Amino acid sequence: MDFDSEGNTGSEAGQKEFVLELLREMGGHMGVDYAAFVNTAISNGITYQFIDEVVRSLLVGGQCYEPKIGVIRLIS
Numbered sequence: 001m002d003f004d005s006e007g008n009t010g011s012e013a014g015q016k017e018f019v020l021e022l023l024r025e026m027g028g029h030m031g032v033d034y035a036a037f038v039n040t041a042i043s044n045g046i047t048y049q050f051i052d053e054v055v056r057s058l059l060v061g062g063q064c065y066e067p068k069i070g071v072i073r074l075i076s
Helices: 012-025 034-043 048-060
Strands: 064-068 071-074
Touching (some): 034 048, 048 064
């Protein structure tokens, strides 16, 4: 999935899937350090505001949780 210069894939579902895939790649089922995840996302052209918004949506939607402060874990 490719992001344009503003970090958009064209659809909200596509953006969410990109973030989920990045979390999976970084070991999301075991837990990912949020700061490292954000740094990786930013290095891939995603804005901090965008990534924070999507992660919050995933947390509220029950697709991931924060077992301890600063760690994000995907729910299988």
